[in-house]
Amino acid sequence: MSDAYVSLQQLTLAYGDSIAVPDLDLDINEGELITLLGPSGCGKTTTMRAIAGLMQPKSGRIFIDGVDVTRVSANKRQIGLVFQSYALFPHLSAYENVAFGLRLRRVASHQIQQQVNQGLERVGLQQLATRKPAELSGGQQQRLALARSLVMQPKVLLLDEPLSNLDAKLRLEMRSELQRLQRETAITMVFVTHDQSEALALADRIVLMSDGHIAQLGTAEELYNAPDTVFAADFMGFENIFKVADERDGLCYLAGRDSDVSARLEIAGSSEAGYLAWRPAAVSVGQGQHRGEVRSVAFAGETREYVIECTIGFVKAQVPVGNRVHAVGDVVDFELSLSTARPLRD
Amino acid sequence: MTQLWLSRLVIFLTLTFLIGPFFIIIFAGLSAGSSLAFPPDGLSLKWYLAVFEVESFRKSFILSMFLAVGGTLTALVLGVPAAYALSRYKLPFGETIKLIVAAPIIVPGIIVGLALLRYLVVPLDFTVTMALFLAHTALVLPYAVRVVSASLQNLRVDMEEAAVLLGCSRLGAFSRVVLPNIQGGILAAFILGFVTSFNQVPVSLFLSGPGVRTLPIDMIAYMEITYDPSVAALSALLAFLSIGIVFVAERFLGFSRYV
Amino acid sequence: MFTAALFLVPVVILLSEGFKVGGEWSLAGYVDFASKPLNQKVFLRTLKLGFLVALTSAIIGYATAYCVVNLEPRHRGRIFGLIVLPLMISPVARTYAWIVILGRTGIVNQFITGTGLSDTPVRFLFTETAVFLGLLQLFMPLMIISLISSMENLPKDAIAAARVLGANWFQVFTRVILPLTKEGLVMGGTLVFTGSLTAYITPAILGGSKVLMLETLLYQRVNVANDYVSAGIIATILIVMCFGANLVLKRVAQGRSQS
Numbered sequence: 001m002s003d004a005y006v007s008l009q010q011l012t013l014a015y016g017d018s019i020a021v022p023d024l025d026l027d028i029n030e031g032e033l034i035t036l037l038g039p040s041g042c043g044k045t046t047t048m049r050a051i052a053g054l055m056q057p058k059s060g061r062i063f064i065d066g067v068d069v070t071r072v073s074a075n076k077r078q079i080g081l082v083f084q085s086y087a088l089f090p091h092l093s094a095y096e097n098v099a100f101g102l103r104l105r106r107v108a109s110h111q112i113q114q115q116v117n118q119g120l121e122r123v124g125l126q127q128l129a130t131r132k133p134a135e136l137s138g139g140q141q142q143r144l145a146l147a148r149s150l151v152m153q154p155k156v157l158l159l160d161e162p163l164s165n166l167d168a169k170l171r172l173e174m175r176s177e178l179q180r181l182q183r184e185t186a187i188t189m190v191f192v193t194h195d196q197s198e199a200l201a202l203a204d205r206i207v208l209m210s211d212g213h214i215a216q217l218g219t220a221e222e223l224y225n226a227p228d229t230v231f232a233a234d235f236m237g238f239e240n241i242f243k244v245a246d247e248r249d250g251l252c253y254l255a256g257r258d259s260d261v262s263a264r265l266e267i268a269g270s271s272e273a274g275y276l277a278w279r280p281a282a283v284s285v286g287q288g289q290h291r292g293e294v295r296s297v298a299f300a301g302e303t304r305e306y307v308i309e310c311t312i313g314f315v316k317a318q319v320p321v322g323n324r325v326h327a328v329g330d331v332v333d334f335e336l337s338l339s340t341a342r343p344l345r346d
Numbered sequence: 347m348t349q350l351w352l353s354r355l356v357i358f359l360t361l362t363f364l365i366g367p368f369f370i371i372i373f374a375g376l377s378a379g380s381s382l383a384f385p386p387d388g389l390s391l392k393w394y395l396a397v398f399e400v401e402s403f404r405k406s407f408i409l410s411m412f413l414a415v416g417g418t419l420t421a422l423v424l425g426v427p428a429a430y431a432l433s434r435y436k437l438p439f440g441e442t443i444k445l446i447v448a449a450p451i452i453v454p455g456i457i458v459g460l461a462l463l464r465y466l467v468v469p470l471d472f473t474v475t476m477a478l479f480l481a482h483t484a485l486v487l488p489y490a491v492r493v494v495s496a497s498l499q500n501l502r503v504d505m506e507e508a509a510v511l512l513g514c515s516r517l518g519a520f521s522r523v524v525l526p527n528i529q530g531g532i533l534a535a536f537i538l539g540f541v542t543s544f545n546q547v548p549v550s551l552f553l554s555g556p557g558v559r560t561l562p563i564d565m566i567a568y569m570e571i572t573y574d575p576s577v578a579a580l581s582a583l584l585a586f587l588s589i590g591i592v593f594v595a596e597r598f599l600g601f602s603r604y605v
Numbered sequence: 606m607f608t609a610a611l612f613l614v615p616v617v618i619l620l621s622e623g624f625k626v627g628g629e630w631s632l633a634g635y636v637d638f639a640s641k642p643l644n645q646k647v648f649l650r651t652l653k654l655g656f657l658v659a660l661t662s663a664i665i666g667y668a669t670a671y672c673v674v675n676l677e678p679r680h681r682g683r684i685f686g687l688i689v690l691p692l693m694i695s696p697v698a699r700t701y702a703w704i705v706i707l708g709r710t711g712i713v714n715q716f717i718t719g720t721g722l723s724d725t726p727v728r729f730l731f732t733e734t735a736v737f738l739g740l741l742q743l744f745m746p747l748m749i750i751s752l753i754s755s756m757e758n759l760p761k762d763a764i765a766a767a768r769v770l771g772a773n774w775f776q777v778f779t780r781v782i783l784p785l786t787k788e789g790l791v792m793g794g795t796l797v798f799t800g801s802l803t804a805y806i807t808p809a810i811l812g813g814s815k816v817l818m819l820e821t822l823l824y825q826r827v828n829v830a831n832d833y834v835s836a837g838i839i840a841t842i843l844i845v846m847c848f849g850a851n852l853v854l855k856r857v858a859q860g861r862s863q864s
Contacts, residue, residue, distance in 0.1 A: 360668075364688065371705065544695070545696060
């Protein structure tokens with residue numbers, strides 16, 4: 001047994017015969033905000049449901065706060081969950097939604113009143129206590145769902161894509177609100193999302209998942225700057241990923257990521273990696289070893305984005321707007337250097 | 347412009363055909379004379395009042411009420427959990443169960459009635475009332491299951507899971523979260539079942555014996571003997587009853603959402 | 606569910622009676638049944654009326670539904686309510702109205718004798734026309750509702766586009782409206798057709814023993830002649846036809862939009 005606060009050990013989760021998550025190990029520390037990040041179908045929601053007890057694992061064990069809860073039913077685990085849909089009770093007022101769990105715990109009525117009011121105040125909804133969920137805006141419903149879970153003082157708070165139903169501005173607002181709440185309450189939070197920028201902004205640590213496996217686990221900076229695999233790099237915005245097809249005499253020969261075109265692009269230096277990846281900002285345009293034709297140019301405020309076609313495919317580049325402007329159809333020089341490349345494995 | 351008038355005319359004619367007969371019944375019942383005629387020979391409420399004096403109408407009305415209320419309630423007691431199970435869990439033979447439940451709608455009522463009479467009432471010594479009760483329950487059950495299923499479908503599973511995570515048992519989640527939110531659907535199912543059961547003829551046809559008749563059957567029998575406006579008056583009253591119930595339901599619940 | 610099972614068994618036993626003659630399994634009952642001219646006539650009449658009622662309500666239904674869909678939403682709801690209204694009212698009452706209208710001293714005959722078109726009242730009751738009208742009034746709302754709901758999903762621009770492309774109204778109907786509302790038509794048609802086949806009240810009251818349909822024939826065979834072989838056969842025929850129609854309905858419904 002590990003000394004982590006939440007510990008998933010050799011967890012296998014399945015829907016009927018189809019296995020969604022095979023043999024997962026994950027430790028979560030007390031008071032940490034951890035993000036399960038990945039594309040839809042990667043097993044992140046399934047994992048979260050298993051922690052909540054809404055899904056029985058096929059094998060493996062789940063420990064929370066040192067106790068094996070694998071066979072403990074969902075209503076006795078003391079875990080909070082904020083659903084993507086919020087899952088508020090439409091027949092109850094905001095106040096009663098928050099009081100729901102406390103009443104089930106048979107908390108004394110004056111305490112309920114005090115805690116509910118405190119909970120509503122914490123998310124800024126004290127004025128709207130008598131409203132029904134349908135009479136609240138999306139952002140207010142979101143806060144109410146948070147308050148309903150937080151008032152129970154759960155051991156772990158799970159959040160399932162809680163920001164995905166909000167518009168862009170509200171999303172940013174709720175992000176900082178979540179961080180504030182986490183600081184204030186010091187509750188361990190598991191945040192499930194498919195949005196890498198959300199994960200990067202919020203999480204202490206990010207668990208990047210793919211096909212039920214952990215592809216990479218690390219801090220936001222580690223994942224952003226140093227992805228290990230093609231999958232992780234793809235997810236973190238490395239748009240230029242090329243295969244190292246050959247390596248000799250101090251030169252690397254690059255090929256398209258999965259094309260069978262025999263064309264090669266050579267760069268100086270040698271690398272052990274199977275793949276090399278560059279962010280668009282790491283590609284310089286106007287000078288360099290390589291040559292290609294500009295296929296599109298897009299103005300993006302601070303920068304200008306080019307798509308350049310060369311022998312091994314398309315290269316995306318992002319250069320400061322101050323630089324010389326190239327037009328579609330121009331043949332330009334560009335540079336991919338080993339020093340700015342991120343080496344990857346498959 | 348001409349198109350607008352043409353369109354109004356079409357609607358008007360159709361509605362006249364569909365609803366006109368009622369107005370005729372209402373007025374025919376208002377007749378002061380003793381035979382059925384339209385326009386009535388003078389106006390009076392006497393036939394509307396006379397209806398309440400007919401002993402057999404009173405008895406059959408009570409029976410019909412009992413069947414409609416009791417049968418529908420029983421159907422709901424069976425149907426709500428059935429609908430819940432069918433919509434939330436993947437049951438083995440789920441499709442077959444659905445088909446069996448729906449069967450009373452598809453199988454013509456007269457056949458159901460005859461079959462029940464011949465193989466339940468006669469050999470097993472069921473009372474006629476008992477058989478009628480069973481038949482009406484079975485008949486209303488599909489409506490109950492369907493209407494309740496429809497309102498369950500609008501209710502997200504999330505909500506029950508949220509309740510469970512807040513400490514409810516599964517049963518508690520059902521009674522605290524699911525039931526309050528499908529109240530409207532259940533009431534709609536009750537009204538639909540009530541109206542269906544109350545107006546039902548074919549199923550009850552064979553099952554009604556002397557002394558035990560549902561109201562519509564009694565009306566047909568009465569019609570065959572006498573030719574006075576009382577049946578018209580009674581028909582009009584029943585029509586008002588049905589319309590009234592549905593109107594009130596629509597007013598307060600938006601009944602039509604569920605049908 | 607147990608209720609449903611409890612009642613399915615008797616129905617199956619009843620159906621099997623059609624295959625038994627003198628305690629032996631045989632098809633002799635069917636051969637015998639089919640050879641009687643009365644039975645043939647009743648069978649064909651039932652089919653004919655069912656078909657005619659479905660066809661007529663489709664024609665009127667399309668016209669009405671088209672007009673209703675093009676109304677302002679405010680009026681649309683109200684008109685829709687009026688079309689649904691008759692469904693809530695007892696079929697006995699609805700059929701009874703036709704006696705007032707078509708009877709010897711009914712409205713139509715008063716008009717005929719009053720204007721001197723004929724000296725003696727024309728007999729309408731107990732004719733196929735009366736049964737046809739009764740059934741049409743009873744079941745047309747089902748067709749109109751089905752057609753309205755499938756027409757509401759019809760893209761408005763489709764008709765305009767077809768007009769712009771040079772289609773006349775007949776072509777618009779056959780090439781755009783008809784294919785796009787096929788589902789509603791089949792659904793409505795099935796409901797009306799099976800409804801007409803299995804209606805008991807209307808043929809009983811408006812057709813009497815002169816215009817027998819399968820249901821009334823079945824009732825007569827049992828009540829007058831205690832002839833359960835025929836009853837089983839008729840029941841089988843009815844159920845086969847209903848399930849057949851239902852299958853068509855399901856097939857079409859599943860062809861589109863069912864997940």
